[in-house]
Amino acid sequence: MDNRKHMGNITDCGETGSGSRTVEQDGAGRELSETLVIRELDIEEYRGKTYEFVYETPGFYDFDVRENEFALEYKSFERPVRKSFTDSLISQWLESPCLYGAFRNGCLAGIAEGSMESWNNRFRINNFLIFEEFRRQGIGTLLMQRMLRRAREEKARMTVLETQSCNVNAIQFYRRCGFEIIGFDLYCYSNQDPQRGEVRIEMGTVQPGLCIHCTDRMNA
Template sequence: MHLVRNPKDPEVSVRVADEGFAPYVWCNDFSFEVRAYARADRHKKVEHWPLDLITPYRKCYGIDPDEFASYRGGKDSDIFMAYLDNQPVGHVVVSTNWNGYAHVDELAVVVSARRHGVAKSLLDVVRFWSHKKNLPGIMLETQNNNLGACRLYERCGYQVGGIDHLRYRGIDPQTSEVAIFWYLIFENTNS
């Protein structure tokens, strides 16, 4: 059987990062638009979180590939890159956290490649990596101003395990940015 692909739905592939990781990071835009700060509630779905609307602005975390140089091919860490039709468009950095969970240290998708399943494909690889290492689950952190990421994690089965209102106050004592810790707990580490 031959599959016919829709040109609006390019093929996503994921592989272990190679020496092209740093140039790819330096040459791409991973920013996103912030329009609101959500009042996260671990007992409600993201769509029901109250929003404090703000004047929109672009947020960029300033990704530094050198920060993760030792993660590539490590015993307890790795970096994976996603490609759309052989063009690098996303990456995930994963390690084994002190508590035994896989920890997504960074997940980013190039602005122009969003809404094509790239982030979900990267999370699927993290899940496979975690199962292969017999870890009990995956954890990651995002913020209450990155609602697209929050919705993605919820759709992928993650649950809010904690909300930290003080994490970013050292950077800006007046910030409304709140850290949200998401977990995907595996029912059975052998599945």
């Protein structure tokens, strides 16, 4: 599955969340619509559903890789670049996948897919997208908080995800959510990734109470 994630432009309407109507707040304390509901979705209902992922970026992070060190330098494009691709949800190879949707006024505003990686006890966010018309409304923050809570429930030592060096807005968002760059792959998508300014970046955040070098499962 192509994991170049985190933005989209398709909206499914007519679905409603369960539970009481409550007023939510985003990370900055801004009040959100009382009809915003985040709920777990049925895996089989959404398996194989295809979405178009779209984002616009003003620049990219250029990698300067040397024998014993590397550095990142932000560079602007001459004009904002719009990128898009399609991808489907819930690949068969995922281990114990979960799927959450954010619904505003009955419309699917965002979706997040995750799964455990038991071999190293990490929780991976495989897909994370907020549809274009619902961005910058605090919905992504709430959806990410739910995914991080799921990782804690799974007793994962870390939560990790993949993004690209050209997805500047996504990188900034993940950093605000507590993620940091933990690795990269210069040639994940093609042999020209560095020249294209689209290098795979791994980001991660350690569960509270654990250092980044810990390997033991959480006790609580």
